[in-house]
Structure formats: C-alpha cells, structure tokens
Amino acid sequence: MRPVILFPLFADIRTLSGVGPKLEKLIAKVAGPKLADLAFDLPVSVVDRSYRPKLAAAEPGRIATVDVTVLEHFAPRVKSQPYKVRVSDDTAMMDLVFFRSHADYLAGLLPVGARRVLSGRIEKFKDRLQMAHPDYVVAPEDITSFPLQEPIYSLTEGLTARTMAKAVRGAVDKVPPLPEWQDPAFLKQRKWDAFGTALEKAHAPAHDSDLSPTTPARQRLAYDELLANQLALLLIRAKLRGGKGRVTSGTGKLKAAAIAALPFTLTDPQLAALAEIEQDMASEKRMLRLLQGDVGSGKTIVALLAMLKTVEDGLQAALMAPTELLVRQHLASLEPYAAAAGVRLACLTGREKGASRAETLARLAAGEIDILIGTHALFSEDVTFKDLGLAVVDEQHRFGVHQRMQLQSKGKPADVLVMTATPIPRTLALTAYGDMDVSRITGRPPGRKPVETRVMGADRMGDLIAHLRVALDRGARAYWVCPLVEESEKIDLAAAQDRAVMLRQALGLDVGLVHGKLKAAERDAAMEAFKAGQTQLLVATTVIEVGVDVPEATIMVVEHAERFGLAQLHQLRGRVGRGKEKSSCILVWHQPIGQTARARLKTMRETDDGFVIAEEDLRLRGPGEVLGRRQSGLLEFRMADPAIHAEFLDIAHDDARLILRRDPGLKSSRGEALRTLLYLFGRDDAVRCMRAG
Ligand code: ADP
Ligand code: MG
Numbered sequence: 001m002r003p004v005i006l007f008p009l010f011a012d013i014r015t016l017s018g019v020g021p022k023l024e025k026l027i028a029k030v031a032g033p034k035l036a037d038l039a040f041d042l043p044v045s046v047v048d049r050s051y052r053p054k055l056a057a058a059e060p061g062r063i064a065t066v067d068v069t070v071l072e073h074f075a076p077r078v079k080s081q082p083y084k085v086r087v088s089d090d091t092a093m094m095d096l097v098f099f100r101s102h103a104d105y106l107a108g109l110l111p112v113g114a115r116r117v118l119s120g121r122i123e124k125f126k127d128r129l130q131m132a133h134p135d136y137v138v139a140p141e142d143i144t145s146f147p148l149q150e151p152i153y154s155l156t157e158g159l160t161a162r163t164m165a166k167a168v169r170g171a172v173d174k175v176p177p178l179p180e181w182q183d184p185a186f187l188k189q190r191k192w193d194a195f196g197t198a199l200e201k202a203h204a205p206a207h208d209s210d211l212s213p214t215t216p217a218r219q220r221l222a223y224d225e226l227l228a229n230q231l232a233l234l235l236i237r238a239k240l241r242g243g244k245g246r247v248t249s250g251t252g253k254l255k256a257a258a259i260a261a262l263p264f265t266l267t268d269p270q271l272a273a274l275a276e277i278e279q280d281m282a283s284e285k286r287m288l289r290l291l292q293g294d295v296g297s298g299k300t301i302v303a304l305l306a307m308l309k310t311v312e313d314g315l316q317a318a319l320m321a322p323t324e325l326l327v328r329q330h331l332a333s334l335e336p337y338a339a340a341a342g343v344r345l346a347c348l349t350g351r352e353k354g355a356s357r358a359e360t361l362a363r364l365a366a367g368e369i370d371i372l373i374g375t376h377a378l379f380s381e382d383v384t385f386k387d388l389g390l391a392v393v394d395e396q397h398r399f400g401v402h403q404r405m406q407l408q409s410k411g412k413p414a415d416v417l418v419m420t421a422t423p424i425p426r427t428l429a430l431t432a433y434g435d436m437d438v439s440r441i442t443g444r445p446p447g448r449k450p451v452e453t454r455v456m457g458a459d460r461m462g463d464l465i466a467h468l469r470v471a472l473d474r475g476a477r478a479y480w481v482c483p484l485v486e487e488s489e490k491i492d493l494a495a496a497q498d499r500a501v502m503l504r505q506a507l508g509l510d511v512g513l514v515h516g517k518l519k520a521a522e523r524d525a526a527m528e529a530f531k532a533g534q535t536q537l538l539v540a541t542t543v544i545e546v547g548v549d550v551p552e553a554t555i556m557v558v559e560h561a562e563r564f565g566l567a568q569l570h571q572l573r574g575r576v577g578r579g580k581e582k583s584s585c586i587l588v589w590h591q592p593i594g595q596t597a598r599a600r601l602k603t604m605r606e607t608d609d610g611f612v613i614a615e616e617d618l619r620l621r622g623p624g625e626v627l628g629r630r631q632s633g634l635l636e637f638r639m640a641d642p643a644i645h646a647e648f649l650d651i652a653h654d655d656a657r658l659i660l661r662r663d664p665g666l667k668s669s670r671g672e673a674l675r676t677l678l679y680l681f682g683r684d685d686a687v688r689c690m691r692a693g
C-alpha cells in the first residue's frame with residue numbers, strides 16, 4: 001500500500017482551494033489528475049518582472065514593472081474600441097489599453113490620482129508607450145503580492161498562466177519532507193539537493209537558464225524518475241521471470257507447411273529474429289521478448305511461425321492487436337498460411353457478441369481453437385484458454401507494461417512476444433522495455449521500393465493539387481494527413497474537415513474523411529471504401545498511423561509536417577510503398593517553422609532507416625517540440641528526458657541492479673525510502689510484484 005506520507009500528494013486536484021470541477025478538468029488535461037502530477041509539472045518558461053525602468057527609458061517589447069500615477073480615464077465611444085487609462089511617472093506618459101473591460105471595475109482598480117505599480121509588456125504605438133491588459137496592477141505597498149519572477153507552465157485553452165501557477169504552487173506546498181532514497185555519497189559527488197529542495201528550486205526559476213534540464217535541481221529530479229523507472233522494470237522482470245516457463249520444442253511440421261505456403265522467402269533478419277524467439281521458447285525460462293522492426297519489415301510472419309511452434313506442442317497461442325481494424329487485417333493476412341498448416345484460427349473483439357461469442361469461448365476452452373486473434377477483449381474475465389503457450393502482443397505503441405502484466409495473470413505462465421513498429425533507440429528501449437530481451441528486424445523485405453520523399457512549403461499547394469489530380473486521374477490512391485493534437489483539437493478537426501471539402505471541390509472527386517471523433521463503424525466504413533478503391537483520396541487525422549494496409553495507396557501527403565515528430569512522420573510514410581508501384585511522400589510545411597522542424601524534414605528526406613530516424617528523433621527532440629510525446633506511450637517521463645539525461649539512464653540502470661542485488665525485497669531503511677520513490681512515481685505495479693514474489 002502507498003505510504004501514508006504520500007497520501008496528500010495523491011489527492012485529486014480539486015482538493016486545492018480555488019479549483020472547481022471546470023478548472024480541475026483543464027488542469028488535469030495538461031498535468032494529470034493528482035496533486036503529484038501537478039508538483040511534477042515543471043515550468044516551461046519564466047516571466048522576469050524584475051526590469052524596473054523609468055517610462056522614458058523603457059525598452060518596448062520587454063516585460064517591465066513600473067511605478068506610475070493615474071492621470072485620466074477615456075471610456076470608448078463605441079464598444080469595439082478599447083478603454084484607455086493614461087498614466088505617467090516623472091519621465092513620460094503611457095496608455096493602458098483594455099478591451100471588453102468594465103468601466104466600473106477599471107475605475108476602482110485605477111482611481112485617478114492614485115499611485116500604482118504595474119507589470120506587463122510595454123509596447124510603443126505611434127510614438128506613445130502603451131501596455132495592453134497589465135498582468136498586475138497593485139498599490140505600491142502591495143508590490144510583494146506578485147512574483148518578480150513568475151514560472152509559466154504548459155497551458156491549454158481556458159487555463160490562464162496565473163491560475164495554473166497558483167495550482168502548481170498549492171501542490172508543491174503539499175509535498176512532505178521525504179526520506180532520502182538516493183545514495184548520500186552519490187548526492188554529494190553530484191552536489192545535488194534533497195528531493196524537496198530540488199523540487200522547490202525547479203519551480204522557482206529566475207532566468208531562462210534555470211529552465212534547462214541540466215540544472216542540478218532538474219538533474220536530481222530526472223535521476224529520481226529514471227531510478228524509479230529502472231527499479232520498477234527490474235522488479236517486474238524479476239516477477240515475470242520468477243516462475244518457470246514452458247519448454248516448447250515443436251516438431252517443425254506446421255512451421256514447414258506455413259513456410260512452404262509463403263509466396264516469398266524469409267529474409268536473414270527475419271530468420272535471425274525467429275531463431276532468437278525459438279531459443280527462448282525452447283528454454284525453461286519464460287520468454288519476454290520484444291520484436292522490434294519497422295512498419296512492413298515482416299514481424300507478423302515471424303510471430304505466426306512462433307505461434308505455430310506453440311501449436312505443434314499442442315498448446316494455444318494468442319495474438320493481440322490494439323484495434324478492431326488491425327485484428328481483421330491480421331486475420332485476413334494469416335488465414336491462408338494457417339489454412340496451409342491446418343491450424344484453427346478464430347477472432348475475438350468487442351464486436352463478437354451473444355451466441356457467436358459464447359461459441360468461440362467454448363471452443364477456446366475446449367482447445368478447439370489453436371490461435372486466437374483479438375483486441376483487448378482477450379483480457380475479459382470470461383476468456384479462458386485450454387492451455388495458452390504463447391501470447392503475442394502487436395503493440396503499435398498502444399499497450400504499456402501494465403497490460404503485459406495483465407496478460408501474465410491469465411492462467412499458467414505463457415511466453416510473451418511483444419511486437420512494436422516503433423524503432424526505439426537503445427536508450428529508450430531501456431526505459432520502456434528494460435524488462436524484455438530485444439530482437440530487431442532491420443531493413444525492409446526485399447522487393448520493396450523506397451518511397452520518394454519531397455518537402456515543400458504550403459505556398460505551393462496549388463502545384464501539389466495539380467500533380468495529385470494527374471495521379472488520381474491515372475487511378476492512384478492517396479492519403480492526405482492533417483495533424484490533430486488534443487490542445488487544439490477543435491481547430492484541427494475543423495481544418496481537416498475544411499481540407500476534405502476543399503479537395504473534393506478542387507479535384508471533383510469523392511474524398512473520404514476519417515478522424516478520431518468518428519464512431520468506429522463510420523471510421524471503418526470510410527477505411528473500407530478507401531481500401532476497396534471506391535474513394536481514391538482519404539483525408540485523415542493521424543488515426544491511420546495505427547496501421548492500415550492498403551498496398552494500392554502510393555501517395556502520402558502530410559500537411560503541417562512541421563508539427564509532427566520524426567517517429568510519426570516515419571510511421572506515416574510507411575503507409576505507402578507497400579505495393580509494386582513507385583510511391584511518394586510529400587511533406588508540406590506551413591509557416592512558422594522552427595529550426596528543429598526543418599532538421600526533422602531534412603532527416604526524412606535523407607534516410608528511411610527507422611533506427612537511424614529514431615536516434616535522430618531523440619537527438620533533435622526539443623522540449624515541447626514534439627507532437628505526440630504522450631501519445632507515443634514510450635516517453636512517460638515528466639522530469640527526465642532520455643535524450644538529454646541519457647548519461648543518467650545507464651547509471652540508474654546499474655544503480656537499480658545493485659540495489660536489488662543487495663536488497664531484493666527493499667527491506668533496508670534505504671529500501672523503504674526507495675519504495676516511497678516508486679509510489680511517488682506511480683509505480684505501484686512494481687511494488688506489488690515484489691510483495692507477491
Ligand atoms: P510488420 O508486421 O512488420 O509491419 P508484416 O508482417 O505485416 O510487417 O509484413 C508486411 C508485408 O510484407 C506483408 O504483406 C507480408 O506478407 C510481407 N512480407 C513479410 N516478409 C516478407 C519477405 N521476407 N519477403 C517479402 N514480403 C514479405
Ligand atoms: Mg504489423
């Protein structure tokens with residue numbers, strides 16, 4: 001159980017004074033639902049209000065704090081005009097400008113003749129100084145009521161910087177003094193503060209340099225998070241590996257039959273990965289292996305051959321995919337080989353209901369199904385295998401460690417193979433899959449043509465559409481991807497819809513549209529129409545990233561390419577180049593585009609090696625730059641950045657191993673403190689592992 005000392009931090013955000021249901025939702029969206037989430041949400045910038053010039057000397061464009069006297073109010077004659085208040089010090093005059101503000105309120109805030117301290121951005125407008133909506137207006141004696149250095153946190157529509165800062169402050173104030181979990185000698189060597197002090201400092205930046213991930217305070221916090229992560233993964237690994245696995249030797253018969261039915265020969269990397277998997281399966285240890293390989297690198301066939309080996313031993317196998325669509329796809333592509341091997345396949349998703357579902361479950365329990373393919377539905381309580389030997393999880397970065405555990409809790413220990421299409425850099429693999437062994441399928445299957453990648457500015461949209469028209473007239477099929485992020489969901493959705501309308505008009509063609517807000521059935525229908533060639537052009541938000549196989553699609557247009565991360569761009573590009581025809585990927589960028597985004601697009605043009613792209617992605621990743629940081633599911637860190645703190649990752653890994661070797665049950669007094677650390681970072685799952693083991 002979570003230590004009592006941490007209870008206040010795991011209270012809901014709404015327990016903070018001034019935070020009601022509406023604010024809670026907004027804050028939870030940017031930070032998370034608990035006070036701990038808020039406390040770990042570090043500032044992204046700082047407003048320095050310590051610049052205190054005389055008005056005559058004030059540099060326009062800077063945030064300044066000035067002492068003034070109120071001279072006169074000018075109420076607007078028409079509503080659309082701003083309300084103005086003229087102020088001055090002994091050097092110059094300045095106009096305060098307010099839009100849509102109440103006169104009564106302003107009269108009270110800025111009485112004529114009164115002295116006031118104002119803080120805000122000073123601008124020069126037609127030779128006159130002005131300040132629109134000052135951030136702070138206080139009487140001189142209240143100057144201490146606002147911070148001269150104000151931390152700014154990530155925000156969302158409807159959430160103001162000040163409200164967020166106040167909420168974070170409230171959460172940080174609830175952080176109790178905690179026992180030290182780090183090795184004192186290590187702390188001393190690094191000159192790091194205690195956790196609480198470091199957290200305080202991280203939330204109180206005075207200058208931009210204090211926001212750097214390499215300040216001692218932020219380093220300390222990052223290390224804490226990385227250590228918690230590594231400890232947790234090792235604990236889970238120990239638990240999963242604890243029980244004896246099965247020895248699956250197989251006769252090789254089914255495998256041979258399936259291989260004979262393949263219209264291609266397996267590549268060397270596929271064979272190498274299969275050999276590693278088979279070795280695991282044949283050993284007494286339970287297999288926990290990650291099969292990493294680019295989109296289309298041929299992981300699924302490898303997984304099938306592994307599953308057949310299980311079936312040869314009279315056991316069952318399960319293949320789990322994150323979406324209904326992917327399940328259908330797997331089923332369709334594996335069926336011919338399964339048939340060739342005489343293996344019984346079945347499918348279980350949320351759609352199977354009533355009698356047919358009951359029948360599937362009965363056959364499964366009776367051992368009349370050899371391989372079951374399905375979604376999350378495989379986790380349902382009532383799903384019982386007669387004897388599950390191997391579980392394959394096609395992760396597509398949708399499931400996490402937690403789900404992998406759940407799968408384990410089903411009956412006898414089964415081998416586990418996780419497939420991921422995200423090429424993960426070495427450092428990241430350690431943080432996300434430190435509990436697993438890794439096999440990699442590098443390169444693409446033979447016969448695949450590389451995708452020609454072009455990068456263009458949105459100002460050339462006209463040319464692009466003209467080219468697209470020619471290609472579509474020839475019968476091509478194309479994706480047109482628009483970005484969609486949660487923060488600007490409404491705007492993005494509208495933009496995607498507008499784009500579909502615009503393209504429909506410009507091309508005079510039926511244009512499909514899919515996005516996350518559609519009902520699953522509608523989305524599937526739109527996808528099916530595209531797959532069948534009824535619609536030649538599909539406008540989509542990133543939902544198609546999750547895996548669609550339409551070999552006839554040869555064109556991928558990505559709009560606002562500057563807003564996508566490298567990994568995502570790579571995944572999107574992988575949707576084309578799957579058939580015999582030459583494919584192209586057009587990355588369209590809009591202004592403004594930053595340095596990092598430019599570098600990303602350049603990388604995309606230069607390479608199509610997923611592993612190279614992944615390393616580059618990590619290197620380029622700037623704070624707040626990458627769309628889908630959360631979506632990726634890999635970077636669940638709040639204070640650590642594996643790209644920047646890579647050095648600490650190795651240390652934390654070794655540290656965690658040493659700790660568990662000396663004190664596997666975390667029973668020493670440092671062990672107790674480390675348990676607190678695990679709970680602090682929400683790794684309750686790992687602590688549970690330890691107790692059970
Ligand atoms: P992944 O699961 O890694 O995205 P798949 O296993 O779905 O990739 O394979 C993508 C496509 O490539 C499938 O149509 C599959 O039949 C085909 N394929 C797999 N291995 C090979 C190979 N060695 N040579 C040619 N085609 C292959
Ligand atoms: Mg696949």
